[in-house]
Amino acid sequence: MTESDLHLDVDLDADFEPEDLVGASPVATLGDPVLVVDDLHIVYRVFGGNANAAARSGAHVRDAEVKKPSLFKRVLSSGSQHVGAVSEVHAVRGISFVAYHGEAIGIVGINGSGKSTLLRAITGLIPPASGSVYTAGEPALLGVNAALMPQLTGERNIMIGGLALGLTPKEVEERFDEVVEFADIGDFVYMPMKTYSSGMGARLRFAISSAATPDILMIDEALATGDAAFKARSRARIEEVRNNAGTVFLVSHSIGTIEALCTRVLWVHQGELVMDGPTMEVAEAYKAFVHEHRKANTSARAGGVGPRRRRRGNGSGKGDDKQTAASS
Numbered sequence: 001m002t003e004s005d006l007h008l009d010v011d012l013d014a015d016f017e018p019e020d021l022v023g024a025s026p027v028a029t030l031g032d033p034v035l036v037v038d039d040l041h042i043v044y045r046v047f048g049g050n051a052n053a054a055a056r057s058g059a060h061v062r063d064a065e066v067k068k069p070s071l072f073k074r075v076l077s078s079g080s081q082h083v084g085a086v087s088e089v090h091a092v093r094g095i096s097f098v099a100y101h102g103e104a105i106g107i108v109g110i111n112g113s114g115k116s117t118l119l120r121a122i123t124g125l126i127p128p129a130s131g132s133v134y135t136a137g138e139p140a141l142l143g144v145n146a147a148l149m150p151q152l153t154g155e156r157n158i159m160i161g162g163l164a165l166g167l168t169p170k171e172v173e174e175r176f177d178e179v180v181e182f183a184d185i186g187d188f189v190y191m192p193m194k195t196y197s198s199g200m201g202a203r204l205r206f207a208i209s210s211a212a213t214p215d216i217l218m219i220d221e222a223l224a225t226g227d228a229a230f231k232a233r234s235r236a237r238i239e240e241v242r243n244n245a246g247t248v249f250l251v252s253h254s255i256g257t258i259e260a261l262c263t264r265v266l267w268v269h270q271g272e273l274v275m276d277g278p279t280m281e282v283a284e285a286y287k288a289f290v291h292e293h294r295k296a297n298t299s300a301r302a303g304g305v306g307p308r309r310r311r312r313g314n315g316s317g318k319g320d321d322k323q324t325a326a327s328s
């Protein structure tokens, strides 16, 4: 399989009404740095499975170094089940950038490029193999993602998620109706979350995570699951967070959503940051890349073209000199 066979699950259509897009992408008034990601590497260890198949689809996979047990241990464990090969997936490879208060940062890239892994690493859910993440505030999805429990009702999860975000029980109760209304789940709020559709679950997670006014709001595709009214509410909420000098990260396969909501875009490809800059500039380059690869797929041409690394900036020029180049 060549690189041109990679999944291109990308929606190039505008996702918002044209009147929402008048005047192009939103512009950030930047505050202080809120997040520094410095030469971040994330490596997953995978037990068993077919590492070669994953590698052929573009992932950076290699056999892990596993210490050979001593002869004594091997004799003792003879007859026990063989665990199979251990491989490592190098999902994020040397990403560095600085985010500022007041920015809405989109993260784009084809399937498996490392977007979700990067987001989860920023929230602290995955430890770095090397490099560092420094945050000046609490990323909002940290508590909620970690805390929500499928066997409990939406009502209980709103309480648990709210508490995890630092709200008091009284504050959660005060915001309960607003969260349910935002998530648009009606009486399902009294049902266990395992009975929800994935869209309902994603909407409730977003509603809970934005119930507190977070310093850093992380959204992974949640907006793709809502109707036009939910998208409008989400957009208003993102603007509110930014206006309160918070920072928003948004992972989406919809370029229209990114263009409508973000002030800056990071383009990740095979775990590396290939472009970082103002929304329109990065979106245009990314769309051209996707078009090129779709053409390559249809003509079944062998050997794909990888995106070229671009000079990176934060979308406004401010602090560009503070950012270091991505390393691989």
Ligand SMILES: Nc1ncnc2c1ncn2[C@@H]1O[C@H](COP(=O)(O)OP(=O)(O)OP(=O)(O)O)[C@@H](O)[C@H]1O
Binding pocket: 044, 045, 046, 054, 059, 060, 089, 090, 091, 109, 110, 111, 112, 113, 114, 115, 116, 117, 118
């Ligand atoms: N828990 C895991 N264990 C092992 N490998 C993983 C795990 N999660 C992700 N990966 C691998 O890490 C790489 C990056 O995956 P990630 O989900 O971050 O990409 P993505 O850009 O968010 O993809 P998508 O757009 O399809 O959601 C891929 O090669 C994927 O197969």
